[in-house]
Amino acid sequence: MALEAAGGPPEETLSLWKREQARLKAHVVDRDTETWQRDPAFSGLQRVGGVDVSFVKGDSVRACASLVVLSFPELEVVYEESRMVSLTAPYVSGFLAFREVPFLLELVQQLREKEPGLMPQVLLVDGNGVLHHRGFGVACHLGVLTDLPCVGVAKKLLQVDGLENNALHKEKIRLLQTQGDSFPLLGDSGTVLGMALRSHDRSTRPLYISVGHRMSLEAAVRLTRCCCRFRIPEPVRQADICSREHIRKSLGLPGPPTPRSPKAQRPVACPKGDSGESSGEGQPPQDHSPGPRTAPRPGSQEQAGKDWQ
């Protein structure tokens, strides 16, 4: 009877989850492991994946998980899979992965079995990577469990390690004048946790990019830039569209026919002229301390309990 709907999972569950995060965190590789990641034009990169989970409005359980794969640099959808799922874990800030990752993992494994040739070389994940309470956000979590390079792409700043969406932060955002402008997110601990990135000329609100797995922050930001026709990078945006559309269909709701009047002519992503950008101008001294760490092997995967209900 006494559901913890209002209070969230018990302390015991959070404790287990924290231990699981700490265990998996040891496997995160926060540097480039692929040759294309170091190439200025990302030559060698052909497929970029995106994942997302959308929710059914009045329902706290039903949701749709989607995985899409886009060609690079064209950014055309070459694969998409959506699946209705029943969520078991509640959303708790800092533990998003325990809610979403199991289903995303299934989608990746299904692709691995049925269309291995379409396996993405990197995944853009809705949420944070190392920019996280314990340095292990959903992008790290999915990265370690799939062993795919992953990038964390968050739409809001997770206020962690002294990072605050305060007046100073907002002022820095105001200084991001054009597409590609960015500034580092330096935590109190002295670590660069991620970058705030203006991903599009027509969007004031930045993205918060952080390392997920097997990719440097520099490459992560550069790749994100190359994937942005709009504010949200295409892989994530397409995954979002797919999952919402799938929910509509499954609910038998009226869907938008084809809202395209003129010939579909879409913006190009990758800016060519400037490869560098205006980060850190007129700001406190910011040095790059990558702190490369190696990680042995993925290890075994166990379920860290779904015993809060």
Added chain:
DNA sequence: GCGACAG
């Protein structure tokens, strides 16, 4: 008690 709160 107050404030924060990725998705």
Added chain:
DNA sequence: ATCTTGTCGC
């Protein structure tokens, strides 16, 4: 995350 309608600018 989810919902909503209009409004503004090119």
